[in-house]
Structures are given as C-alpha cells and as structure tokens.
Amino acid sequence: MSLPQAHQSTLAWRQANRAKAVPGRTIVMTVRRCEGPGKLGWFESFKIPVEPNENVISCLQKIAANPVTADGKETTPVVWDSGCLEEVCGACTMVINGTVRQSCSCLIDEYAPEEGDEITLEPMSKFPVIRDLWVDRARLFNSLKRVRGWVPIDSTAALGPGPKEDQATQSTRYAISECMSCGCCLEACPQFLLEGDEDAWDSAFIGAHAIAQARLFNLHGTGKNLAPERLDELMGPGGVADCGNAQNCVKVCPKGVPLTESIGAMGRGVTMHAVTRFFKGK
Amino acid sequence: MSDQRVIVVGGGLAGLAASVRVAEAGIAVDLFSMVPVKRSHSVCAQGGINACNEVARQQGYSEYQHFDETLYGGDFLADQGPVLEMTAWAPKVIDLLDRMGVPFNRTAEGFRDLRLFGGSLFKRTHFAGATTGQQLLYALDEQTRRFESEGKVTKYEFWEFLAPVLDDNGKCVGIVAQDMRTMQIRSFRADAVVMATGGNGLVFGQSTNSVICTGGAASRCYQHGAWYGNAEMIQVHPTAIPGADKCRLMSESARGEGGRVWVPKDKADARKPADIPEGERWYFLEERYPDYGNLVPRDIATREIFDVCVNDHMGIGGGNMVYLDLSHMDPDYLTNKLGGILEIYEKFAGEDPRHTPMKIFPAVHYTMGGMWTTYTEGSYTPDAPAPEHKPGNAIPVAPTAGIGMTHGAPNNMMTNIEGLYAFGEVNFAYHGATRLGANALLSCIFDGLFNGLSVANAVQHTDRPASDVPQSVYDAASDREQDKHEAFIATAGNHSGENAYVIAREMGVEMTAASTVVKTGPRLEKCLAKLDELSERYSRVKLSDTATWTNQSLSFTRATGDMLILAEAIARAGLLRQESRGSHYRTDFPDRDDARFWKTSVSRFNPATGKADVTFEPVRAPLVKPRPRTYGKTAPEPAKKTAQPVGS
Numbered sequence: 001m002s003l004p005q006a007h008q009s010t011l012a013w014r015q016a017n018r019a020k021a022v023p024g025r026t027i028v029m030t031v032r033r034c035e036g037p038g039k040l041g042w043f044e045s046f047k048i049p050v051e052p053n054e055n056v057i058s059c060l061q062k063i064a065a066n067p068v069t070a071d072g073k074e075t076t077p078v079v080w081d082s083g084c085l086e087e088v089c090g091a092c093t094m095v096i097n098g099t100v101r102q103s104c105s106c107l108i109d110e111y112a113p114e115e116g117d118e119i120t121l122e123p124m125s126k127f128p129v130i131r132d133l134w135v136d137r138a139r140l141f142n143s144l145k146r147v148r149g150w151v152p153i154d155s156t157a158a159l160g161p162g163p164k165e166d167q168a169t170q171s172t173r174y175a176i177s178e179c180m181s182c183g184c185c186l187e188a189c190p191q192f193l194l195e196g197d198e199d200a201w202d203s204a205f206i207g208a209h210a211i212a213q214a215r216l217f218n219l220h221g222t223g224k225n226l227a228p229e230r231l232d233e234l235m236g237p238g239g240v241a242d243c244g245n246a247q248n249c250v251k252v253c254p255k256g257v258p259l260t261e262s263i264g265a266m267g268r269g270v271t272m273h274a275v276t277r278f279f280k281g282k
Numbered sequence: 283m284s285d286q287r288v289i290v291v292g293g294g295l296a297g298l299a300a301s302v303r304v305a306e307a308g309i310a311v312d313l314f315s316m317v318p319v320k321r322s323h324s325v326c327a328q329g330g331i332n333a334c335n336e337v338a339r340q341q342g343y344s345e346y347q348h349f350d351e352t353l354y355g356g357d358f359l360a361d362q363g364p365v366l367e368m369t370a371w372a373p374k375v376i377d378l379l380d381r382m383g384v385p386f387n388r389t390a391e392g393f394r395d396l397r398l399f400g401g402s403l404f405k406r407t408h409f410a411g412a413t414t415g416q417q418l419l420y421a422l423d424e425q426t427r428r429f430e431s432e433g434k435v436t437k438y439e440f441w442e443f444l445a446p447v448l449d450d451n452g453k454c455v456g457i458v459a460q461d462m463r464t465m466q467i468r469s470f471r472a473d474a475v476v477m478a479t480g481g482n483g484l485v486f487g488q489s490t491n492s493v494i495c496t497g498g499a500a501s502r503c504y505q506h507g508a509w510y511g512n513a514e515m516i517q518v519h520p521t522a523i524p525g526a527d528k529c530r531l532m533s534e535s536a537r538g539e540g541g542r543v544w545v546p547k548d549k550a551d552a553r554k555p556a557d558i559p560e561g562e563r564w565y566f567l568e569e570r571y572p573d574y575g576n577l578v579p580r581d582i583a584t585r586e587i588f589d590v591c592v593n594d595h596m597g598i599g600g601g602n603m604v605y606l607d608l609s610h611m612d613p614d615y616l617t618n619k620l621g622g623i624l625e626i627y628e629k630f631a632g633e634d635p636r637h638t639p640m641k642i643f644p645a646v647h648y649t650m651g652g653m654w655t656t657y658t659e660g661s662y663t664p665d666a667p668a669p670e671h672k673p674g675n676a677i678p679v680a681p682t683a684g685i686g687m688t689h690g691a692p693n694n695m696m697t698n699i700e701g702l703y704a705f706g707e708v709n710f711a712y713h714g715a716t717r718l719g720a721n722a723l724l725s726c727i728f729d730g731l732f733n734g735l736s737v738a739n740a741v742q743h744t745d746r747p748a749s750d751v752p753q754s755v756y757d758a759a760s761d762r763e764q765d766k767h768e769a770f771i772a773t774a775g776n777h778s779g780e781n782a783y784v785i786a787r788e789m790g791v792e793m794t795a796a797s798t799v800v801k802t803g804p805r806l807e808k809c810l811a812k813l814d815e816l817s818e819r820y821s822r823v824k825l826s827d828t829a830t831w832t833n834q835s836l837s838f839t840r841a842t843g844d845m846l847i848l849a850e851a852i853a854r855a856g857l858l859r860q861e862s863r864g865s866h867y868r869t870d871f872p873d874r875d876d877a878r879f880w881k882t883s884v885s886r887f888n889p890a891t892g893k894a895d896v897t898f899e900p901v902r903a904p905l906v907k908p909r910p911r912t913y914g915k916t917a918p919e920p921a922k923k924t925a926q927p928v929g930s
Contacts, residue, residue, distance in 0.1 A: 002410055011634060018632050037832045051526060053630075058527040064835070065783035067826050076827040077835050084492045086530045086626050087323040088416055102529075105629045130463050131832035141318060145431050150424035151383040156306055156731055162380035164392035171618075174385040174411055177420060178622070220383045 002098040003188065003251050021109035021195030025050060028058050028070065031078050034129050041129075045070040046228050049227040050112075056103035056121065057085055057092065078121075079132035087254060090182030094133050095122040096206045098188040100252055124187045137183050139201050143210035144181070146202060147230050151223040176216040176262060178255045184260055185209050185249035191242055203237040208249035211240055212262035218269065231266075231273040240267050285749055286741050287312055290455055291443045291471035291499060293319025295723060296706025297478030298422035299730020302735065304476075305434040307738035312470060313426070314459055316436045316494050319833035320423045323480055323492040327415020327625055328533035330407035330603065331379075331723040333372030334681075335396060341429070342674035343404040344680035345370045350671040350906060352721060355401040355579050356650070356714020357623035357864035358880065358908035359512060361901060363659050364695075364711045366686030366798075368728045373681075374414060375727050382421040385410050387619070397619070398538040399578045401718040401913075404673070410485040412533055413622035418723055421731075432885055441473050442837060443499045443667030445508050446475060446702055447759040452664075452784055454701035456756060457750040458763045466855050467764050469756035473748045476703045478730070481649030485845045485852065486798065487790015489646035490522055490531040500653055500708050501754065501844035504851070506696045510885040513848070513894070514856035514866050517717055518798050519647035520583035521640075523631055529645030532606060533720040536640075537576040539616070541608045542637075543567050543587070545596050555605055555639045559564050566590055573914040581716045581865040582646040582913060586798045599640060603769040607639035609759050647721060648796060650713040651852075652883055657711075658691035659902075660684050667907040673912070686905075687732070692740035695733040705729035710882070714863020770825055770836050779824020784841035785816050789838050789849055792816075800872045813850050819893070820846060851885040851894035858896050859883055864911075876908060 034041040045087035047070045048059050083089035085104040087149045092103045095110070099119050112119050127135035165173075186192045187207040195204050214230040217223035234240045240263060249259045286306045290297045293315035301311045315322065334345045348369040353360060380386060380394065386408055387395040396405040410417035431437040440462045447456040447469055450720060456471045474873045480499025482488030504510045521531040521536065522542075529622055537543070544563040553560060568575040568588055576583070587604050591597035608624075615637040616624060662685040668678050683689050689723035695711065697705050706726035713721065773779055820843055827835035861875035862868050881898035888895050 011628065011632070012512065015632055035829070053653045054526045055630075058525075061527060064838075065781060067367045074828065079834050081830055082493050083317055083321045084323065084326050085528045086326065087629060088413065088622070088626075089317075089323075089492065090327045091321045093319060107630070107632075110632075131829075134832065137318070141320070141427075144424075145427060150428045150430075151381065151421075152428070153378075153381050156303060156378055157380065161377045161394075162383070165385075166392050167388045167390065168886070170385050173383075174387075174417075175412075176527055177385050180325070180411060180416070181309055183319075205838070217383065222381065223383055251859070262758075276663070 003207065003248060004099050004101070007052070009087050017110045017113045017206050017272040021052070021172060023052070023116050025115040027108060027112040028116060029063070030118060030120045032122040032133070033078070033132050034123070037128055045074060050108050054107060054108040056083060056096065056106045056108070056119065057127055058165055059108065072155055079134050088180060093124060093182040093184060095124060095187065096120070099122060101183045102182065102254055105254070111138035118266050122184060124137045126192055127183065128196050139195065140181055140183050140207070140209070142201050142212060143206045146206060147210050147214040148226045149210070149213045149217060151217060151220055152226055153222065165221070173216055173219050173257050175256070176212050179212060179257045180255065181209065182254065184252040186255060188248035188252040190248070191244045205238045205242040206234070208259040208263060211266050212257055212259055215262045215266050228273065231270055234266055235274060240270050286310070286473045286747065287471065288474050288476065288737055288741060289314065289470060290476045290478060291457065292322070292478035292479060292480060292510055292708070293418055294322035294324040294480055294706065295382060295422060295726035296730050297476070298419070299727045300476045300558065300734045301435050301477060302425050303424060303731050303734025304430060304738050305429045307323040307735065309738055309741055311435045312438060312472065313435055314441045314443055314457070316440065316442050316462065318439045319437065319562055320420065320428065323495055324419040325416040326490065326531060327723055328412045328531060329399060329535035329538065330397060330409035330414045331376065331418065331719040332399065332406050332718070333376045333408060333410070333721040333724065334406060335394070336371065337396060337404045338404045340747060341404060346373065346677040346679065347404070347671055347673055348372065348406065348765050350710070351402050352718055353714065353906055354909070354911060355718040356716055357874065357900060359714030359882070360712055361657070361869045362903045362905040363686040364657055366905060367660060367732065368686070368712055368725060370681035370685055371683070371728055371732055372724055375724060375731065379418055379421055379727070380729070380746070382425060384421045386416050387411065397535060398577060399535070400534050400578045401889050402651050403573070407538065407720045410534065411622050412535055412620040415723055420728065432531050435836045439627065440688060441503065443479065444763045445502050446699070447756055448506065448699065449751050452507070452699065454699050454715055456473070458760050460763070460839060465830055465833060467759040467760055467767060469749070471748050471756060473744060474703065474737050476705055476737060477653060478705045479708045481707045483649070484644050485789065485849050486516070486646040486793045487787060488525070488529050488601070490519060490529050496648070496841040497848045498841040498844040501848040503653060503697070503702065505847060506694050506886070507887070508699050508702060509654035510652065510851055511654035511882050513717070513851040513858055513885050514797070514803065514883060515650035515864065516646060516798060517580055517865050518584045518651055519643045519650035520580055521589055521642040522645035522647070523627060523640070523647070525630065525641050526908050530626055530640050531625065531647065532640060532686065534580070536608060536620060536623065537604060539619050540611055541576065541606050543576050543583070543604055543606055545590060545598060545604050546765060549596050549600050552599070555607070555709050555756060556609065558663060564596070569621065570911055570916055572916060578913050579716050581867070583866060585798055587644055602643050603641040604638035606642045608635055609637055609639055634768070636678060638641055638915055644799065645748065646794065648717050649707055649829055650710065650715065650717055652708045652710040653697050655704050655709045657689040657694045657697045657710050660686040662905065667903065667905055669907055670909055689732065691737045692736055692743065694736035695729055698925065701740070703733070706731060722744050732902055739902045766840070767836070770826055770839060773823060774825045774828040776822070776824045780819045780822050781826065782823050784846065785820055785823070786842045789813070789816055789846060793849055793852070797856050799867065801856055801868050803857060803868070806853050809853045810857070813846060813853065817846050847887070847892065854894050855883040855885055855896050874911070880908060
C-alpha cells in the first residue's frame with residue numbers, strides 16, 4: 001500500500017486540481033469486485049459522467065442506479081459500506097488509488113480532474129472481505145474490549161459531575177477521542193496483518209488506534225482506575241512492543257489522532273508498570 | 283425472571299442509553315443495528331447539548347425556563363409533561379456524560395464550558411468541540427461495550443429490523459430481522475421492544491442525514507398498526523453545504539460562537555466576500571430579529587434565507603446560497619471551538635472558513651414527528667396553565683424528578699402497541715413543530731435513561747411473559763418476511779421493471795419541493811398524486827442484484843417501498859393541517875390556528891388503501907398557555923427597504 005503523498009493533503013494542491021477540473025468530463029472508476037469470503041476477486045471498470053462537487057460515493061450511487069460496465073456489460077451494483085458521508089462515522093473506508101482513506105471525502109474534482117482520469121477502488125486488505133468493497137472490521141472493535149476502553153462508572157444514578165479537568169488534558173483527550181475506528185492506521189501498519197481466525201485476535205498486534213484509546217482512558221480521572229489492567233494487556237502478546245515504529249499510522253489517520261505520540265506514551269507507561277510490578281513481586 | 287429479554291432496535295444515542303439503563307436493571311438486552319453502533323447517525327450531531335447550569339442559573343435561567351423555551355420553540359405542539367421532565371432532568375444527563383468521560387470543552391478553571399444556541403438568550407449548551415454528538419455517542423458506545431463484555435448486552439450489528447412480532451392480543455413480543463451479510467431472516471423473542479431508529483431524512487433525497495436514515499423501521503411499525511404523530515413536522519436546517527450525494531451540516535454552533543449570515547446588498551456584486559465592505563452587506567437576520575439575531579430558531583432562519591434567495595433573488599450571485607461568516611474571528615479560537623466542522627467545510631468545499639465566508643443553504647435535517655407515544659403524568663398539576671416565563675421570575679415548580687412524567691411508569695414512551703416503545707428521534711414527543719438546536723441529543727439520551735426504567739418495570743411486572751407465546755407466532759412472522767424477500771428476488775427476471783434508486787430519487791425531489799420549507803394545499807395534492815404514480819411504478823420494481831449473500835440492492839429496494847408509505851403520511855398530514863405552525867408553513871394558511879389545529883396529527887395506516895387515515899387529537903397541555911411565536915421580529919418593511927438599493 002502506498003502512503004499519501006504529502007502534497008495531496010495540502011489545500012493548495014486540492015484547490016489547484018479543482019481549478020483545472022474539466023466540466024462535463026467522463027471519468028473511469030475501476031472497482032475490485034468479490035462475491036464473498038474466499039471467492040476470487042476481479043476488476044470492473046465503469047464510465048461515469050461527473051458534475052462538479054461529486055465524490056466517490058455519488059459515483060458509486062450512479063453505478064447502483066445503472067450497473068453497466070465500461071464495455072457495456074450488465075453487472076450488479078457495487079457493494080460498499082457507508083454511513084454519514086461527512087467523514088465522522090468511519091464506515092466508508094477503502095483503498096483508493098493505492099492509499100487507504102474515506103471515500104466520502106474523496107472528491108472527484110481533486111482526484112480525477114481531467115477527461116478520462118481513472119480512480120481505482122479496492123477493499124482494505126487487513127480485514128476479511130464480506131463482498132466487493134465491504135470488509136468485516138469486528139476485530140477492530142474487539143481491540144477496544146482488550147484495552148477496556150471505557151470509564152468504570154458505578155451506575156447511571158445521579159451522583160454529581162465527573163472530575164474537573166484542565167484545558168490541556170481535555171485537549172489531548174479530545175484529539176484521541178476523535179478516533180472513529182475507521183481502520184486506516186491498521187491498513188497502513190506493516191505489523192498488523194490479516195487475521196481471519198477470531199481466536200488469534202487477542203494475541204495478534206492490537207494496533208495504533210487501540211493503544212491510543214488505552215491512553216485516552218488512562219488520562220481520565222476515573223478512567224485511570226483501570227490503568228493497571230490496560231497496561232497488563234499492552235505488556236502482553238500483541239501489545240505495544242509489537243509496534244515496529246514504521247509511523248505509517250499517523251500519516252494516514254484522517255483525524256490527525258496523535259497515534260505515534262500515544263504509542264510512545266503507552267510504551268513508557270508499560271515500562272514503568274513492569275518495573276513497579278517487579279518490585280512489588282507480582 | 284431470568285430469561286426475560288428486551289430488544290433495542292437502533293444503536294444511536296437513544297438506543298445505547300436504553301441498552302445501558304435496561305442492562306443495569308438486570309435485564310438481558312439484544313441490541314440490533316444496521317451498522318456497528320459506533321457508526322450510528324448520532325455521530326453527525328455537532329453543536330452541543332442543552333441543560334440549565336450554575337452559571338446560567340445565577341443570571342436568572344432555570345430548568346423551567348428551558349422547558350418554556352422548548353415549548354415556545356416547538357410552537358406549543360408538544361405534549362407538555364415529557365418536555366418538563368426532560369428539561370428538569372437535563373443537568374443530571376450532563377453530569378452522567380461527564381462521569382463517562384466525555385471530553386467537554388473546559389473553562390480556564392476546569393469547569394465545563396458553555397456556548398449560545400438558537401432560541402435562547404442564555405448560554406446553556408455544553409459541547410465537545412464541534413463533534414459533540416460523536417463524543418456523546420462514543421461515551422455510550424463504551425459503556426455498552428463494557429456491558430457487552432460482561433455478557434449483559436448482545437449486539438446484532440449489520441442486522442436490519444423488518445417487522446415487530448405481535449401476539450394474538452396485539453402485544454409486541456419480539457421482532458423479525460435480517461442479517462445484512464448472510465441474508466438470513468429470523469424472529470427474536472422479547473418481553474419489550476424499544477425502537478430507537480432515528481429520523482427519515484432520506485425520504486427527502488438529499489438531507490443532512492446518514493444513508494441509513496430511511497425511516498424504514500418506523501414505517502414498518504406504522505404498517506403494523508403503530509400510530510405516527512405529527513408526520514408533517516420536518517426540520518429544515520438553515521445552514522448546510524449542498525452536495526451531490528448529501529447536504530453536509532454546518533452546525534448552529536457556528537452562529538452560536540459569533541457566525542453571521544449575510545448577502546451582498548447588491549445582488550450583482552461579484553467581488554470576493556472579503557472585499558465587500560461592512561456597509562454593503564445585508565445581515566438580514568440581525569436586522570429582522572434584533573433580540574435573537576442569527577440565533578432565531580431553525581425554521582425561522584430557514585424561511586428567511588429561503589425568502590431572501592428564492593423570493594427576492596438576493597442570494598449570492600442571484601443563486602440559492604448565502605454567506606455564513608466566521609472570518610472576522612480569531613482563527614485559533616475557531617479551531618478550538620469549532621475545529622470539526624471547519625475541517626468538514628474545508629474538505630468538502632475546498633476553502634478555509636477561518637478566512638473565507640462559507641456558502642450555505644438550508645437542507646432537511648430532523649424529524650420532529652414520529653411514532654406516537656404516551657406517558658403517565660407527573661406530580662406537577664397546576665390549576666391553570668402558566669403564562670410566559672420571564673427570566674429571573676419565581677419558577678412555578680422545582681426541578682425534582684417526576685414532575686412532568688411519573689418516573690418508571692410502564693407506559694412512558696410506549697406506542698399504542700403494548701410492549702412497543704419509541705425513544706429518541708423516532709418518536710414525536712419532545713420537539714413539537716420545531717426542535718431547538720442542541721435539544722436532540724438531550725431528548726435521545728433522556729429517553730434512554732429515564733424511560734429505560736419504564737421498560738424494565740413493564741417487563742419485570744408483566745403477567746404475560748414472552749416465553750409463554752407459542753413459537754408458531756414467531757414462525758408465522760418470519761415466514762411473512764421470508765415470502766416478501768423471495769418475491770423481491772423473483773423480480774430480477776422482469777426486464778421492463780423499474781429501478782428503486784430512480785424511484786427513490788424522484789420521491790426525494792418531489793418531497794423536498796412540496797413538503798419542506800414552503801407548502802401549499804394544491805402543491806401537496808400534486809405531491810400525493812406523484813407519490814401514487816411512484817407507488818404504482820414501485821409495484822413493478824426490478825431488483826438489480828439477485829445475490830443471496832450481502833444483497834444491498836434488496837435492502838434498499840425494500841426500504842424504498844417503506845419510504846413511499848411514510849412519505850404519503852407526511853404529505854397528507856401536511857395537507858390536512860390547514861395552518862402554519864413552526865416548521866410547517868402553508869402560504870395558503872399563513873397563521874397559526876389554535877382553535878382548529880392546536881392538535882397532534884395522528885396517522886393510522888389503512889391496510890385497505892395503503893394510505894394514512896389522519897385525525898387531529900388534543901395536545902396534552904395543562905402546564906403552559908400558548909402565546910404568539912414571534913421572537914421579537916421587526917416589521918418586514920424596513921428590512922425590504924434596506925434591500926431596495928440593490929439592482930433598482
């Protein structure tokens with residue numbers, strides 16, 4: 001998988017492409033199809049006349065309304081996962097021209113400004129394909145259980161406010177809490193590999209997103225009561241030591257979650273935790 | 283009884299709050315969602331969540347004032363007890379979310395920060411950047427995951443609700459659902475079912491809603507006999523970015539933090555907005571509403587923008603756009619308070635709103651109407667309804683639990699079908715004819731937490747447990763849905779058939795044109811005729827995919843039929859409500875008509891005609907007397923005059 005070119009994220013690059021987008025053009029969308037788990041995949045191309053401000057989703061919607069390939073063959077609508085279409089739910093993540101990202105925020109004027117430009121869509125490769133571009137990310141949510149990603153409140157009874165918090169801590173926590181569990185960081189990570197066997201999930205590399213979530217809750221006044229359990233998990237197999245420091249995760253994160261910073265912080269936390277445990281003899 | 287279960291359908295704020303509350307009461311929960319619950323539409327809520335707080339209280343605000351504002355905002359169409367209870371409970375909801383770790387923005391001293399929002403002159407909106415809905419949803423998602431890991435909640439994600447299961451007495455005793463991957467259809471037994479399936483924005487085609495917000499689940503309940511209240515009450519949000527696939531919300535918090543709406547006074551003015559001097563800009567909301575300015579309720583802001591663009595042709599470049607301007611403010615302040623939405627604008631519109639005014643237009647946003655629900659009155663029963671409440675005046679009732687609704691009463695937020703509840707946006711309960719900004723998150727979570735106890739009580743005290751219902755009831759229900767499924771698959775061979783995506787698109791265009799900002803009787807009748815035509819074409823629909831695995835085409839095609847049925851109720855209730863109230867604005871009946879229509883419209887599905895039988899029922903309103911809803915609007919004449927120099 002390729003990482004995004006630095007210039008592709010700049011507003012200037014995007015505005016320049018928008019400015020040269022040819023009105024009334026037709027683009028080619030090439031999609032990796034797959035009928036189901038274990039089936040072989042193949043590519044299909046579609047010619048799509050585009051209007052200004054279209055995105056990958058609106059093109060897929062056009063294919064659904066008229067599922068005919070570029071060479072005139074009738075086919076089935078492409079299956080894909082989507083939700084909010086404004087890059088806050090994480091559902092529509094896929095690999096676009098070799099780079100993982102959300103398809104809703106992938107604008108045609110920026111990615112395919114000229115007549116005949118091609119956009120290639122593939123499913124994420126680190127999760128089992130359900131059909132076409134839709135993958136099963138259950139393992140990602142399982143990781144949130146592994147790090148006990150919650151604040152252990154007593155109950156929902158009215159017990160007054162939570163702990164006061166300073167602005168700096170809120171700001172750090174908020175940045176991590178914007179993680180929408182999309183899986184970009186996992187797709188880009190050389191240490192995180194496709195694992196179809198659910199029994200292996202709890203010992204395979206947990207991934208940057210979950211390590212950051214452990215930090216999110218360890219930074220909270222009440223959440224930190226579970227810090228020892230979280231650090232135990234990150235000390236074990238598939239924990240923070242499995243990170244190979246490639247730093248791809250932070251380059252592809254659409255929300256700018258401080259992933260490598262969090263891995264660093266949790267790495268130090270695990271070391272301290274190990275030392276403490278050694279001296280406590282347990 | 284240990285084998286009792288509750289089914290919750292929908293994993294947004296209302297569904298998750300209900301799951302947590304019911305599981306906490308010791309009853310097993312089966313949670314169904316078409317998406318992993320963390321991806322529910324609640325993530326799209328941006329601005330914040332309202333509650334009385336100590337700072338506002340010391341300036342004369344109160345829970346009661348919040349109650350009064352909410353009724354006034356909703357043009358007095360809401361039943362009043364639930365609104366009183368919700369606003370009284372609101373501070374507890376905030377505290378609980380705070381304890382769950384929501385990263386609310388903080389003051390220098392570490393208290394929760396507050397911002398202004400529409401329909402109030404007090405800062406009573408709590409927020410986490412401009413992604414408050416996402417942050418609240420995540421907190422409840424985390425608590426649900428905790429219960430899931432303890433075995434108290436079982437999630438069925440990527441399962442689609444198809445129908446309620448009713449026993450011979452008409453009580454809801456479970457649901458039929460379909461696995462969206464394997465396409466397996468089966469029924470599930472439950473002692474109570476909570477629908478928390480949100481709004482129906484997709485009926486209008488392009489809206490601010492997520493792709494799952496078809497209203498399909500509500501429509502299926504309606505077709506099985508659940509009543510639908512105030513169907514015609516649809517909120518059009520004033521500020522969204524128009525797009526090819528959807529309209530993206532630009533939160534009201536942009537105005538709450540100081541954003542100003544304007545157009546050039548000269549409609550031929552082709553200069554960049556930054557080059558247009560202050561004196562040549564028309565801040566029409568500030569001019570027409572000196573008190574509330576840019577923070578009038580949404581229906582009013584929407585109609586004014588619509589009026590400026592569509593009637594006066596004063597939109598930017600003569601088109602359907604106005605400026606929403608933050609560029610006069612400190613960019614760092616904006617990033618801290620509104621980062622999430624500024625990023626959305628930059629990503630989708632390609633310009634940085636910290637330096638360039640945003641171009642926006644209204645879009646369908648929220649479903650005030652919904653499944654009809656009832657409740658048991660609370661302890662506050664005044665001799666006569668109170669007049670308008672002024673800030674600082676003595677409050678008529680202290681905000682103790684149970685003043686508006688009896689806490690734990692088994693019928694709270696239950697539909698007309700015993701055992702079938704509706705929580706959150708899918709019910710009609712709290713927002714009347716217009717929802718105030720930042721009240722939606724509150725109503726969803728309040729429903730789950732407060733009325734979750736009602737569900738638990740109903741289940742624990744029932745003398746007719748679902749375990750006694752014969753299996754044949756469940757088999758018959760799932761067989762009916764299986765037959766429908768097979769019938770859809772069989773349409774694939776039909777070569778002259780209609781495409782559901784095309785029908786849905788035409789429905790969206792028609793509903794937006796006829797049944798949103800401005801309505802008239804003749805236009806709504808035309809809309810109903812168009813819906814008839816679409817329904818007829820739908821009867822010849824052809825599936826474009828016959829796969830027996832992960833068939834999204836089937837799911838969408840089925841939902842399209844359900845949307846058409848709901849659309850008919852929306853348009854018909856709008857036709858019959860011959861008045862203007864809140865979001866429902868009829869140019870042929872421009873005034874509110876309390877004598878005839880201070881009433882809830884109740885739509886009952888008629889299986890013989892496939893259409894809604896609409897009646898008007900009294901609003902349960904013993905607490906506050908309705909008053910004209912003006913928001914201090916100045917006479918329109920001077921506003922028009924200022925605009926005159928333009929072009930003439």
